[in-house]
């Protein structure tokens with residue numbers, strides 16, 4: 001453990017050029033990307049930003065994507081954006097979750113940079129004072145579900161898409177902060193039932209347990225409902241709103257602030273273990289077989 005801790009710290013310090021971790025890794029390099037993986041469109045009348053994930057084929061969450069997402073949130077906060085609607089440019093996938101290629105046969109230092117980027121970007125989205133809505137217009141397994149859960153409100157296009165934290169089905173374990181997000185939405189009983197079986201919920205099932213807040217039949221409706229949700233805050237003083245959100249989300253925020261490095265060590269240990277690597281290999285093979 002201690003060895004991993006030291007080497008991870010070393011890699012992160014090299015990568016981000018600072019001595020104080022983990023705060024320092026929040027300052028990503030902001031090199032302009034020639035082909036953005038995320039499109040941002042701010043409505044000039046309402047000041048609400050539609051943030052569209054556009055990383056074909058399935059919006060997997062890898063380091064460049066997560067860095068870009070972190071940068072987008074920071075920029076929107078700086079510009080005092082009135083709302084953030086997270087959606088996808090795909091017709092069938094919101095996000096396929098973590099990019100397994102960031103974990104499969106990856107060196108430990110690469111895994112460490114990946115996971116730290118995920119932790120920081122997640123925290124930025126989860127705690128932002130900007131009202132956030134996920135317009136879930138496609139499947140949202142695992143990390144894709146986490147993204148949606150990190151928003152304050154979820155509108156899902158039904159009936160054919162699915163959502164859930166399916167990690168156990170892959171032989172891996174969703175970390176505590178994934179679980180906290182799920183519990184905040186559906187409560188402890190449904191969280192245990194859902195996560196131990198790795199259940200993927202249909203949109204209707206998701207609505208029934210409170211995993212999503214509203215069902216609609218297409219993306220346009222999802223965006224319209226997302227705008228309506230954000231409009232509810234027009235007359236609420238932003239600071240009161242922001243602090244109330246922080247208090248409500250205190251458990252997840254505290255977990256990440258206090259346990260970031262422990263969480264990182266656990267991830268690198270577990271993900272690099274032979275059994276997790278074997279599980280990922282089999283899963284990738286199954287995905288490949290399915291797509292051919």
Ligand SMILES: CCCCCC/C=C\CC(=O)SCCNC(=O)CCNC(=O)[C@H](O)C(C)(C)COP(=O)(O)OP(=O)(O)OC[C@H]1O[C@@H](n2cnc3c(N)ncnc32)[C@H](O)[C@@H]1OP(=O)(O)O
Nearest residue numbers: 096097098099100139141142143172173270271287288291
């Ligand atoms: C290990 C320690 C603990 C870690 C804790 C980790 C916490 C969270 C874990 C995750 O988020 S793991 C990722 C879980 N994701 C999934 O289970 C989803 C897998 N994907 C799918 O089910 C399907 O792709 C889809 C999202 C339903 C879309 O189906 P569709 O038919 O539209 O597309 P495909 O043909 O299946 O896929 C296209 C292409 O993308 C590749 N791919 C899909 N998902 C991933 C992924 N998560 N990572 C990397 N690559 C992925 C898939 O293999 C295809 O590749 P090609 O064959 O075109 O090369």
